[in-house]
Amino acid sequence: MVDLEKLTPMMKQYMGIKSKYKDAILLFRLGDFYEAFFEDAEVISKVLNIVLTKRQSAPMAGIPYHALENYLKKLVESGYKVAICEQMEDASRAKGIVKREVTRVITPGTIIEDELLSSDNNYLMSVIFEENYVSAFIDVSTGELFLKIFEKLDELIDYVKISNISQIICDEKLYEDLKRELPDIFVEKLDEWYFQGYDEKIKETYKLASVDHFELLESEKKVLGGLLKYLEYTLMDSKVPQKPKKLEKTKYMVLDSKTVDNLSLIPGEKGKNLFDVLNQTKTSMGARLLKKWILQPLKDKNEILERQGLVEAFYNDQLLLNEIREYLSGVYDIERILTRLSYGKVSPKDLISLKNSLLLIPHIKEALSTNKKLEDFASNLDEFREVVVFLERALYDEPSNSPGDGNVIKEGYSVELDDYRNLLFHSEERLKKFQELERQRTGIQKLKVGFNQVFGYYIEVPKGQIKNVPEDYIRKQTLVNSERYITQELKEFEEKIMSAREKVELIEKSLFEEIRVKLLDYVENLRVLAQKLAQLDVVSNFAMVSRLYGYTKPEFTNSEFSVKNARHAVVERYISDFIPNDIYMDKKRRMYIITGPNMSGKSTYIRQVGLIAVMAQIGCFVPGENVKLPIFDRVFTRMGARDDISTGKSTFLVEMSEVALILDKATRESLVLLDEVGRGTSTFDGISIAWAMSEYIYNEIGCKTIFATHFTELTELSDVYEGIKNLTIAVKETNNGVIFLHKVIEGVADRSYGIEVAQIAGIPEGVVERAREILDVISKKSELEKKVSVLKQGQLKKIKSKKKIPNGQLSLFEGGVNG
Numbered sequence: 001m002v003d004l005e006k007l008t009p010m011m012k013q014y015m016g017i018k019s020k021y022k023d024a025i026l027l028f029r030l031g032d033f034y035e036a037f038f039e040d041a042e043v044i045s046k047v048l049n050i051v052l053t054k055r056q057s058a059p060m061a062g063i064p065y066h067a068l069e070n071y072l073k074k075l076v077e078s079g080y081k082v083a084i085c086e087q088m089e090d091a092s093r094a095k096g097i098v099k100r101e102v103t104r105v106i107t108p109g110t111i112i113e114d115e116l117l118s119s120d121n122n123y124l125m126s127v128i129f130e131e132n133y134v135s136a137f138i139d140v141s142t143g144e145l146f147l148k149i150f151e152k153l154d155e156l157i158d159y160v161k162i163s164n165i166s167q168i169i170c171d172e173k174l175y176e177d178l179k180r181e182l183p184d185i186f187v188e189k190l191d192e193w194y195f196q197g198y199d200e201k202i203k204e205t206y207k208l209a210s211v212d213h214f215e216l217l218e219s220e221k222k223v224l225g226g227l228l229k230y231l232e233y234t235l236m237d238s239k240v241p242q243k244p245k246k247l248e249k250t251k252y253m254v255l256d257s258k259t260v261d262n263l264s265l266i267p268g269e270k271g272k273n274l275f276d277v278l279n280q281t282k283t284s285m286g287a288r289l290l291k292k293w294i295l296q297p298l299k300d301k302n303e304i305l306e307r308q309g310l311v312e313a314f315y316n317d318q319l320l321l322n323e324i325r326e327y328l329s330g331v332y333d334i335e336r337i338l339t340r341l342s343y344g345k346v347s348p349k350d351l352i353s354l355k356n357s358l359l360l361i362p363h364i365k366e367a368l369s370t371n372k373k374l375e376d377f378a379s380n381l382d383e384f385r386e387v388v389v390f391l392e393r394a395l396y397d398e399p400s401n402s403p404g405d406g407n408v409i410k411e412g413y414s415v416e417l418d419d420y421r422n423l424l425f426h427s428e429e430r431l432k433k434f435q436e437l438e439r440q441r442t443g444i445q446k447l448k449v450g451f452n453q454v455f456g457y458y459i460e461v462p463k464g465q466i467k468n469v470p471e472d473y474i475r476k477q478t479l480v481n482s483e484r485y486i487t488q489e490l491k492e493f494e495e496k497i498m499s500a501r502e503k504v505e506l507i508e509k510s511l512f513e514e515i516r517v518k519l520l521d522y523v524e525n526l527r528v529l530a531q532k533l534a535q536l537d538v539v540s541n542f543a544m545v546s547r548l549y550g551y552t553k554p555e556f557t558n559s560e561f562s563v564k565n566a567r568h569a570v571v572e573r574y575i576s577d578f579i580p581n582d583i584y585m586d587k588k589r590r591m592y593i594i595t596g597p598n599m600s601g602k603s604t605y606i607r608q609v610g611l612i613a614v615m616a617q618i619g620c621f622v623p624g625e626n627v628k629l630p631i632f633d634r635v636f637t638r639m640g641a642r643d644d645i646s647t648g649k650s651t652f653l654v655e656m657s658e659v660a661l662i663l664d665k666a667t668r669e670s671l672v673l674l675d676e677v678g679r680g681t682s683t684f685d686g687i688s689i690a691w692a693m694s695e696y697i698y699n700e701i702g703c704k705t706i707f708a709t710h711f712t713e714l715t716e717l718s719d720v721y722e723g724i725k726n727l728t729i730a731v732k733e734t735n736n737g738v739i740f741l742h743k744v745i746e747g748v749a750d751r752s753y754g755i756e757v758a759q760i761a762g763i764p765e766g767v768v769e770r771a772r773e774i775l776d777v778i779s780k781k782s783e784l785e786k787k788v789s790v791l792k793q794g795q796l797k798k799i800k801s802k803k804k805i806p807n808g809q810l811s812l813f814e815g816g817v818n819g
């Protein structure tokens with residue numbers, strides 16, 4: 001316990017402030033350092049690896065003020081909330097103890113400082129549970145704000161995992177669940193009052209008398225109110241974020257986190273991914289938008305065609321494409337500049353970057369309007385002439401980054417500032433002149449005018465010349481070889497310069513603030529422009545990569561999915577001789593069972609089908625020829641086998657829960673891609689489940705499905721159902737072993753070549769030989785094949801007519817394959 005009686009006044013001030021920020025690390029500004037005390041000191045010394053000292057047994061640790069940002073980054077990344085307490089007045093002018101206040105609370109989701117952010121989005125999410133899981137999330141650095149509702153906790157968790165959400169705030173009820181399910185995310189529980197009085201909070205924030213036109217549900221308002229209050233608490237400012245956008249489930253193709261991962265859509269653990277292949281955007285705004293588009297492919301045909309139309313226009317006009325991309329490379333991250341502008345953290349250089357970006361708009365408009373198909377887009381771009389002219393007049397082209405030093409506001413903008421600046425910046429010349437006149441007056445040629453912190457300007461005379469010093473010199477200091485004096489005139493001059501310095505600081509700072517406030521009126525419209533530029537960046541980027549990699553424009557159908565020479569957008573970038581393969585599916589021919597040796601290219605083929613669907617629906621061209629495909633409502637994938645160690649589920653349980661999700665959620669408009677199902681259990685159980693599942697998907701759901709498997713028994717499904725076909729991958733056997741041709745053909749794999757692959761992988765020759773002998777024996781003895789062929793005859797017909805049993809569970813083979 002700290003004995004308050006024994007504390008100095010400053011430590012009492014510290015304790016008072018700390019009591020309001022108990023859950024944060026308080027960094028307390030003391031001169032040139034930010035100090036932490038007690039437990040906070042112990043934490044930061046450990047996390048930041050800095051020295052822990054003690055004052056009267058109280059642990060303390062400090063970080064130099066100029067290195068704050070580096071240390072902050074580490075603390076926030078390590079999952080701490082940090083409150084920054086600043087000195088609110090100049091220590092030299094304070095009467096008594098310097099006033100101090102917390103000016104900012106930094107958490108992973110509320111960072112606006114550019115140095116602490118990557119160019120990616122960074123979201124803070126607020127969630128409550130009221131019938132559904134209702135969320136509001138914002139990227140504070142760009143001001144974008146979304147609302148989204150999830151029916152199940154799993155869906156929410158899944159969304160968080162793929163969406164660059166770095167922090168969640170919630171009420172007591174959800175806290176434990178979210179903390180457990182999202183161990184890598186900073187989850188914070190808020191007091192109840194955050195989610196009360198939301199109507200008032202929203203009205204106050206958006207300066208509206210009523211929020212009816214936002215068309216929000218009560219629960220949406222509640223979760224949004226909590227978010228707005230939290231922003232005020234951390235950013236100490238109630239700046240207006242953008243109006244909330246509702247993310248309706250029905251607007252976008254659904255991609256769960258497993259599918260995002262299985263298809264390697266965005267950078268993650270698997271390395272090579274679609275985002276990296278497609279991303280040649282010129283702005284950070286474009287890169288962020290591209291990622292958003294990849295994670296939310298469109299479902300509305302008109303919207304897709306609109307995007308595709310822009311891509312096509314650029315694709316066909318290469319000269320324009322290159323010109324626009326050249327302009328875009330000069331566009332800065334306007335979204336983030338606008339946020340810093342709103343939060344009073346904008347720098348003079350930011351405003352010049354904004355101006356320079358705006359200067360490009362007339363060129364972009366002019367260029368775009370030369371193409372009929374891009375005219376409309378061009379006419380919707382505002383040039384913000386007023387803002388440009390204003391910034392031209394107000395700021396130097398290369399301003400310093402600290403308003404107040406006199407190098408920010410342009411000459412001619414303020415007469416008053418110019419006068420003081422003149423005095424300050426030309427003081428050197430005046431001093432030189434003064435020195436010259438004094439030399440002449442006294443005849444002391446070695447007389448010098450200098451400056452020090454203790455008594456300001458002085459005249460220095462060498463010891464040997466003291467006799468010539470005039471009456472009006474007042475002695476101030478004696479040194480070994482010289483004496484230092486001041487005069488009335490020099491003192492007055494000094495006061496003028498000092499006051500000029502103060503005035504320049506004061507005036508320039510307040511002019512800069514005035515400029516900032518004036519620009520606030522334009523923020524909302526400038527954001528619209530920023531979004532358009534981001535779109536322009538992504539569509540022109542699509543045209544660019546489509547040309548570069550030979551993608552073609554897909555055409556949308558009601559059901560047919562056909563592509564000639566389809567390729568895998570990511571794999572083809574990393575191997576030199578990728579073999580293209582065709583895809584053909586329609587209403588009838590809607591399920592493929594692919595069998596084939598290990599390593600032959602089954603997974604690559606089914607993933608490329610998924611990637612083509614995603615690419616088409618984000619408006620991009622796709623790797624293939626004569627591409628026709630329907631619009632899918634969701635792509636499901638079930639691939640690989642991995643233990644979910646963090647949740648204690650076994651490989652097989654994970655596999656079965658993924659299958660359960662597909663059977664429950666897939667519709668006729670979905671695309672289902674399965675790479676091995678039923679491998680995590682015994683062969684008989686596995687085949688039975690895979691068989692029953694395929695039947696259910698084919699009969700009950702009726703969606704397009706590709707299923708890669710090593711169970712050749714499943715290929716017999718094609719004998720029973722007309723729309724199920726078999727594919728395999730061609731293999732050439734030579735005297736030196738097998739060659740995988742990676743060519744997909746109709747048919748069934750006759751062998752799995754597992755032993756050949758084992759040999760290639762380096763399994764000792766003896767073991768490989770022995771495996772061959774064993775294979776020889778057991779394949780002769782295999783009972784399995786016989787049993788499945790029994791199914792084919794009488795029993796299969798019976799099973800075929802079986803439907804779902806009432807409780808929603810699947811009826812497995814009655815009597816089973818063993819029976």
Ligand SMILES: Nc1ncnc2c1ncn2[C@@H]1O[C@H](COP(=O)(O)OP(=O)(O)OP(=O)(O)O)[C@@H](O)[C@H]1O
Nearest residue numbers: 577578579580597598599600601602603604605742
């Ligand atoms: N169309 C193709 N053209 C050229 N190379 C390919 C092609 N498809 C796959 N490959 C190469 O073959 C390798 C194995 O492919 P893939 O993982 O798809 O095989 P698989 O049949 O699914 O194997 P397994 O059954 O062992 O999972 C890939 O890493 C790739 O290098």
